[in-house]
Amino acid sequence: MDLIDRIDHWGRVSPDLVAHRSGDRVLTYGELLARSDTLAAWLDAELGESRAPVAVHGHKEPEMLVAFLGVVKSGRPYVPIDLSIPAQRVERIVQTAGAALTLTPARIASLPAIPSPHRAIVQSPDRPFYILFTSGSTGEPKGVVITRANLEHFVAWMLAEQRFAAPGETFLNQAPFSFDLSVMDLFASLVTGGTLFSITKDHVANLKALYAAFHASALTTWVSTPSFAQMCLIERTFAQPMLPHLRRFLFCGETLAPETASQLLDRFPEAEVWNTYGPTEATVATTSVRITREVLAKWSPLPVGAAMPGTRVVILGENGERVSDGERGEIVIAGPNVSPGYLGRDDLTAKAFFDLDGVRAYRTGDWGRERAGQIFFEGRRDSQVKVNGYRIELGDLEANLRALPEIADAVVLPVEKHGRIDALAAVVVLAVEKTGSDFAFTAQLKTRLGERLPAYMIPRKFLYVDAFPMTANGKADRRKLGEMLG
Numbered sequence: 001m002d003l004i005d006r007i008d009h010w011g012r013v014s015p016d017l018v019a020h021r022s023g024d025r026v027l028t029y030g031e032l033l034a035r036s037d038t039l040a041a042w043l044d045a046e047l048g049e050s051r052a053p054v055a056v057h058g059h060k061e062p063e064m065l066v067a068f069l070g071v072v073k074s075g076r077p078y079v080p081i082d083l084s085i086p087a088q089r090v091e092r093i094v095q096t097a098g099a100a101l102t103l104t105p106a107r108i109a110s111l112p113a114i115p116s117p118h119r120a121i122v123q124s125p126d127r128p129f130y131i132l133f134t135s136g137s138t139g140e141p142k143g144v145v146i147t148r149a150n151l152e153h154f155v156a157w158m159l160a161e162q163r164f165a166a167p168g169e170t171f172l173n174q175a176p177f178s179f180d181l182s183v184m185d186l187f188a189s190l191v192t193g194g195t196l197f198s199i200t201k202d203h204v205a206n207l208k209a210l211y212a213a214f215h216a217s218a219l220t221t222w223v224s225t226p227s228f229a230q231m232c233l234i235e236r237t238f239a240q241p242m243l244p245h246l247r248r249f250l251f252c253g254e255t256l257a258p259e260t261a262s263q264l265l266d267r268f269p270e271a272e273v274w275n276t277y278g279p280t281e282a283t284v285a286t287t288s289v290r291i292t293r294e295v296l297a298k299w300s301p302l303p304v305g306a307a308m309p310g311t312r313v314v315i316l317g318e319n320g321e322r323v324s325d326g327e328r329g330e331i332v333i334a335g336p337n338v339s340p341g342y343l344g345r346d347d348l349t350a351k352a353f354f355d356l357d358g359v360r361a362y363r364t365g366d367w368g369r370e371r372a373g374q375i376f377f378e379g380r381r382d383s384q385v386k387v388n389g390y391r392i393e394l395g396d397l398e399a400n401l402r403a404l405p406e407i408a409d410a411v412v413l414p415v416e417k418h419g420r421i422d423a424l425a426a427v428v429v430l431a432v433e434k435t436g437s438d439f440a441f442t443a444q445l446k447t448r449l450g451e452r453l454p455a456y457m458i459p460r461k462f463l464y465v466d467a468f469p470m471t472a473n474g475k476a477d478r479r480k481l482g483e484m485l486g
Contacts, residue, residue, distance in 0.1 A: 003152050003191060004072060008033050010167065010193040017167055019190065020062050021217075022198040027062035029193070032069065035108075039070025042111055047076075052100035053131055055079045056177075057090065060198035063105035064177055065186075068130070070108075076100070077128035079143070082176035084201070085454050093133045093141050097343065125149035131343055132180050134280050135384075135392050135457070139399025143343035144180075144280045151187065153336045154283040157308040158188050161288065162221075162248065162274075167193030170217060170245075174199050174224040180280045181253045181389065185223035194221075211235060211242065220245050222271075225253040225389030230260050239267035248272040252285050253389035255377065255420055258300050261291045277304030277377055280391070281352065281362045283337040286311055287375050301419075303374035311335025314356070315370050323369075330381060331368040334361035385414045387421050390456045397424070397459070400452050406432050406445065411468060411476050412459060413485065426459040427481045429467060438464065461485070 001009065007029075010017055015030025043054065056067040056078050064080070071078040079097045081090055094102055123129075129148045133141040158164075171189040173196050175181040189196040197217050203210040211232075222229070222243075229249065232238045240246070248271055249264055256275045264273050278286035289295065289305030296302075307313040314322055315329040323329040334356040341349030352363050367378040383394040394412045401410035408431040414421040434441050442462040449458055463485060468476040 003148065003155060003187065004069065006191045007069065010190075014167065014193060017193055018195045020065050020196045020198065022060045022062060023200055023202070025062055027065060031062075032065060035066045035111075036069035036073055038111055039066060039103075039108060040073035043070065043074040043076065047074075047100050050100055051076050053077045053079050053097045053128070055081055055094050055097060055099040055102040056104075057081045057083070057102050058105045059083045059176070060173065060200050061105040063108040065190075065196070067103045067108055068177075068186075071103075072123075072129060075123060075127075077131050077145070079131045079133070080177040081133075082178040082454075084176065085178065086451055088452050089141065089454070093143075096133070096141065097131055097143055123148055125152070126340070130183075132178065132280055135396040139396050139403070141396075142345055142348060145340050145343050146283055147340060150283045150337050150339060151183070153310065154183075154285070154308075155187050155191060157310075158184065159192070160309075162188070162250075164188060164192045164194065164221065169194040169220045169247075170197050171195070171221045172197055172199065172217075172219055172223050174228050175253070175389070179253075179390065180284050181223065181225065183284045184250060184252065185221070188221070188223075207235070211237065214238075215242050217243070218245050219243050220247045222246060222249045224249075224251065226251050226256045226260050227254060227388040229264065230257070233260070233263050233267070240270060243268070243271075246271045248274060250274050250276065252276040252278065254386045256291070256302055257418075257420065258296055258302055261302065262296055265291075265293065265296075275302055275304055277375065278333070278337075279362070279364050279366075281339045281364075282311075282333045282335075283339070286333050286335075286337060287313060289374065299374070301376065303371075304377050305375060306373055307333075307335075307375070308337070311337055312356075312359070313370075313375050315368055315375075326369060326371050328367060328369045328378065331364045331366045331375065331377070332356065332361055333364060334359040336360075338362045385421050385424075387414070387424060388456060390454075392424070392457055394424075397426075397453070397457055400449065400457075401426060401428065403452070404445065404448055406430060406448075409468065409476075411478060411481055413478060413482050415461070415485070423460040424457075425461040425463065425485050427463045427465060427468070427484070429465060434464065438462070 010029040011033025017029045019029045019032045020027040054071045058064050068078050128145045131143045133143050171185040173185045261273050273291040276285040276288040287305040312334045314332050317323045317329045338360045365381050397412045398410050409429040411427045415423045469480040
């Protein structure tokens with residue numbers, strides 16, 4: 001059975017099994033099967049022979065899952081867009097994707113509830129399954145195409161390594177569906193007949209309600225960024241009694257600090273802690289390692305593990321040569337989980353993707369090295385950073401700052417705290433005379449920028465200068481600007 005057949009299987013044999021919980025709303029596998037079939041039939045009637053992508057705009061409503069499956073069953077890729085993304089950026093994503101239409105939870109809910117059996121269009125493995133938009137260096141988002149074969153290779157690895165119980169597991173869905181970390185919990189849950197337990201923005205805004213939800217959740221598999229777990233550890237009762245059924249923590253999206261892993265092992269003695277690594281272009285994650293007391297005693301910083309079966313991770317030097325064990329270079333991923341490229345951007349695809357010994361490969365742009373069979377991630381080679389698990393191109397943010405009429409030029413710098421990127425700071429040359437206090441003016445700029453970008457991309461600090469210090473090459477001297485920030 002392919003991935004969609006495996007999900008539909010649970011709707012046929014266990015229709016009352018809960019597929020998704022979000023707030024007080026519940027979706028069963030029977031409902032997921034019937035409603036996604038109905039949606040697929042409706043899309044065929046609406047769009048005819050067009051196989052253009054379909055955008056899905058919402059948060060964590062049950063209809064989002066119905067949309068993802070219904071769109072794929074109709075032979076089209078879906079483009080997930082979270083409600084936290086500003087309207088201007090949503091419009092650019094929809095246009096860049098060439099989306100035939102945009103589905104919302106309300107639109108999906110308005111379709112007839114009568115089941116319409118639909119024979120899913122058999123897609124070849126290399127057809128796009130979903131398209132996920134990430135930050136682009138020019139200020140425009142870029143769409144990463146993930147095929148059915150990419151996703152099935154990733155899911156097969158997760159199932160073989162983690163040995164999820166089927167059915168019966170409950171998976172934490174912390175990340176929005178527009179963030180590729182969510183693919184890990186979404187499809188690992190659905191193919192095993194698990195329950196996806198979504199944490200909504202309302203939960204995060206009310207931590208007391210969040211911990212109460214955890215206590216009632218019966219979670220067995222935790223999937224999140226390390227930052228989210230670290231936030232939860234501030235609460236002293238965040239421990240095994242709150243989540244008595246928890247079997248494993250799966251982390252991806254940013255660096256896992258040894259201190260975070262150690263605290264989790266202390267508080268959750270019955271749960272395993274796993275560190276994983278991989279870019280969106282290589283389908284969520286490519287490497288993994290279980291973090292034990294022995295690993296913590298041996299390594300600091302922690303490794304991100306070894307590559308999944310069937311995929312290679314190699315470290316290449318400046319001239320594309322393989323470096324020796326322990327030497328630093330660029331992390332390159334080669335295997336069936338590597339994306340075919342960026343939607344409609346042959347130029348960007350040609351720069352980042354290539355054939356390595358006859359296998360599709362991706363230049364991650366990440367520094368790393370290999371030691372004793374373990375890969376170690378050592379930050380970005382370019383201007384791309386991760387803040388709280390979100391990948392941000394500093395050039396994207398700088399382009400959007402310069403688009404504001406008040407700003408003549410801008411440089412964005414990462415701010416580190418305890419060895420990791422904690423926030424972003426913008427150094428700005430103004431095009432107008434600043435009025436009022438720095439605090440009030442900065443608040444206005446943040447509001448304006450928030451109309452264009454999601455909240456996680458807004459710099460925490462603004463510094464106003466008359467001109468940038470320059471390097472000998474005539475570029476803004478980022479090192480000196482960093483010193484000015486203090």
